[in-house]
Amino acid sequence: MVVERRKPIQIGEGVKRVMAHPLKSKSEELNIEETLDRFLAEPIIADHDVPPFDRSPYDGFALRAGDTKHASAETPVQLEVIEEIGAGQVATSQLRQGQAIRIMTGASIPDGADAVSMFEVVKEYEKDMKQMIEVGRKFTPGQNIARQGEDTERGTVLIKEGTRITPGVTALLATFGYKTVNVYQKPKIGIYATGTELLNIDEPLQPGKIRNSNAYMISAQIRKMGGDPLYLGKLADDFEACFRAISTALEDVDALVTTGGVSVGDYDYLPAIYEKLGATTLFNKIAMRPGSVTTVAEYEGKLLFGLSGNPSACFVGGELFVRPFIKQAVKSMPYLAKMKAVLAKDFPKPNPFTRLVRGKIEYAAEGVRVAPTGLDKSSSVTSIAKADIFIVLPGGTRGFRTGDEVEVLLFNNESDQNPWEK
Numbered sequence: 001m002v003v004e005r006r007k008p009i010q011i012g013e014g015v016k017r018v019m020a021h022p023l024k025s026k027s028e029e030l031n032i033e034e035t036l037d038r039f040l041a042e043p044i045i046a047d048h049d050v051p052p053f054d055r056s057p058y059d060g061f062a063l064r065a066g067d068t069k070h071a072s073a074e075t076p077v078q079l080e081v082i083e084e085i086g087a088g089q090v091a092t093s094q095l096r097q098g099q100a101i102r103i104m105t106g107a108s109i110p111d112g113a114d115a116v117s118m119f120e121v122v123k124e125y126e127k128d129m130k131q132m133i134e135v136g137r138k139f140t141p142g143q144n145i146a147r148q149g150e151d152t153e154r155g156t157v158l159i160k161e162g163t164r165i166t167p168g169v170t171a172l173l174a175t176f177g178y179k180t181v182n183v184y185q186k187p188k189i190g191i192y193a194t195g196t197e198l199l200n201i202d203e204p205l206q207p208g209k210i211r212n213s214n215a216y217m218i219s220a221q222i223r224k225m226g227g228d229p230l231y232l233g234k235l236a237d238d239f240e241a242c243f244r245a246i247s248t249a250l251e252d253v254d255a256l257v258t259t260g261g262v263s264v265g266d267y268d269y270l271p272a273i274y275e276k277l278g279a280t281t282l283f284n285k286i287a288m289r290p291g292s293v294t295t296v297a298e299y300e301g302k303l304l305f306g307l308s309g310n311p312s313a314c315f316v317g318g319e320l321f322v323r324p325f326i327k328q329a330v331k332s333m334p335y336l337a338k339m340k341a342v343l344a345k346d347f348p349k350p351n352p353f354t355r356l357v358r359g360k361i362e363y364a365a366e367g368v369r370v371a372p373t374g375l376d377k378s379s380s381v382t383s384i385a386k387a388d389i390f391i392v393l394p395g396g397t398r399g400f401r402t403g404d405e406v407e408v409l410l411f412n413n414e415s416d417q418n419p420w421e422k
């Protein structure tokens, strides 16, 4: 096989090329209960005021502020309690001078009332078979009333499309009567793991063989990103078998991820498969570690992500290139959020290419500190399991020391800001 020379491009350039091949976004209507963690395909607009009427924020007495004008601890006023209403009830009488209505939290303010007094500040008693209260302080008009529309006015765009549906967003959807919600369809991403050395997870170890961890890892990554992973199986390093499987799979997925076989070894058939397919290679080398062999090709409008077989490299390729591709399709924030942090451990290795070190973040009182989570090798599995960030060490730098400021990408925080653009 001819070993072609590969020209590395920067991560940002690779991301740009992937983003230039967007999937067509499609939406679907789901029952509100099925939409947690999905992405809104329509904005949420308030179709009524919140609260929809003036209501009481406390259990107490609705009264007329004017009646308390001269009230004080020494000269309390007496009001007659003419009715009692709970949440969901509406008073039948209009409040007149010298009267009060016992009211519970959430109940509509009765006509004629313009303030609410909490239970604690009045004295209740009975006089001539009448329920009375004694009020020993002044109230101002509007005091202790939750005004109609004070939270949200009708017509306000509350949440924009592409927002992840969290429990809080769900509360809003319910408030405005969205029994069903328009969300983006999950892009269907096929997955093949390649490698004759791979065992299924339920097989015992054999000499020279390892278990296929990548397929499950990338599948979990895709699910977390909002995609619909479809694990198609593992493939032995056999050109014809791989070619057939990949070309068939492409027919019923939105994009295909393969792991392994993109390097320049004797059994790395992916480059030749892309060629035989007639796919256009967007790139086949990225100036990064791990995962420099990460390849992306396009065939008939579908992207083929050829990720490295090395677990850490595979993980990095998924987060950096598959993530924004999926997030773009659900119109959501495509990138991992970036922040600055202080290195808590020396990192003496030089960085010929941009290095993405799997690390752990610690939000300490003195500041945000980060440290690598283990073996910094592309083959490492344990370092990924313990990591919640990438420590990004720019290409062309020497080593880093404890106390140096570094940039990190957070696995659990998303952003619209492309971290590879200044």
Ligand code: AMP
Pocket (backbone or CB within 6 Å): 193, 194, 195, 197, 198, 210, 211, 212, 213, 214, 215, 259, 260, 261, 262, 263, 265, 268, 307, 308, 309, 310, 311, 379
């Ligand atoms: P490759 O990219 O095919 O050259 O594989 C690079 C390294 O990753 C080799 O040591 C493989 O055994 C290992 N590897 C490949 N595929 C997987 C996988 N699905 N799960 C775990 N390790 C893998």
Ligand code: MG
Pocket (backbone or CB within 6 Å): 194, 195, 196, 237, 260, 261, 267, 309
């Ligand atoms: Mg291989």
